[in-house]
Amino acid sequence: MHKSDRLFQLVNLLKGRRLAITAKQLAERFEVSERTIYRDIESLQSSGLPIFGEAGIGYIIHDHPLPPMMFSLDELTALLLGSKMVSAWTDPTLSGHAKAAMEKIEAVLPSQLKQQSEYSPYLVASFNHGAKQQAFSALLRDAINANYCVKLQYQDANNAQSLRTIEPLGMVYWGGKWTLVAYCQLRNDYREFRLDRMLDLTATTIPFATNTNKNLEHYVALVRAKYADQS
Structure with a gap:
């Protein structure tokens, strides 16, 4: 510890x-x-x-x-709002840690500030992140941390289905939808996959390695460069 x-x-x-x-x-x-x-x-x-x-x-x-542990009301609102987002929009394990964090924060607050925190104007809805997406999120988080490939059955925006082996690099939350950033072995390039369009996901024990041209930071740099060229 x-x-x-x-x-x-x-x-x-x-x-x-x-x-x-x-x-x-x-x-x-x-x-x-x-x-x-x-x-x-x-x-x-x-x-x-x-x-x-x-x-x-x-x-x-x-x-x-x-x-x-003294927080201003605005600081407290920011901390608790972030914890509520993690609690509502991730997998059960991370959700549990977020709730534990909120309990620790609230446990050491003076009573006056604790009362103020109970009347937050922000509501975090979780109805768009169901049990299936939570399970996928947990599996992907483990695969990303361990650098293991996953087998993905996916349905795109045109309802076309495909089966791929991918190397998961990171997940991005786009304000309502989680997107997996991965290196697709079928396309030999980066691809993005929305969690709500995943039909099935299977963990493997096939390892993969990242390098300077294959990692989440490199992907983000390419995206930024693309949008910079368009501006």
Whole structure:
């Protein structure tokens, strides 16, 4: 666990307790040494967190706004809106992480700001991203991370169907539709595939390699150059 993650979880743990907890208990909880916990506590206290207690007795956070986690309403709106988008428009795993992130943010908010955040004017609809697209999204995310080819049955805008082996490079959200950017082995070139037009998707164990002329950044550079020439 990274130090930043441990500090964040440490704050949440102390914030949620009514009674003090010792450094030994914290060390066992986070699987680190007591010395590490002492350093973490000192670091948090020096940043302004109201942590009370001492070694051998225990630590607790009094009910008080936490300075490092203070957000303006606009900052909070941006963070929560982004998390809601990820929650609504990606696969269940990423959605779960987004919801967990929102809970962590809301857990350390002062009550006044928490009340304001509950009345956001933004609504994120998820009805265009069904279970099938979510499953495809999860499969593609794993394939992109592992650099494995996938077999795709696809139906284009003219209802023509094709079966291809593709090398998935990344996914782009175009405000309503997810599009997969991939290198198509049938065409030996970049192709874009909308998730809502995918009929079937199968993972393989066939690896592929990227290079300077075959990766997501290269594709984006080509697109930018194309539109620059047209302007």
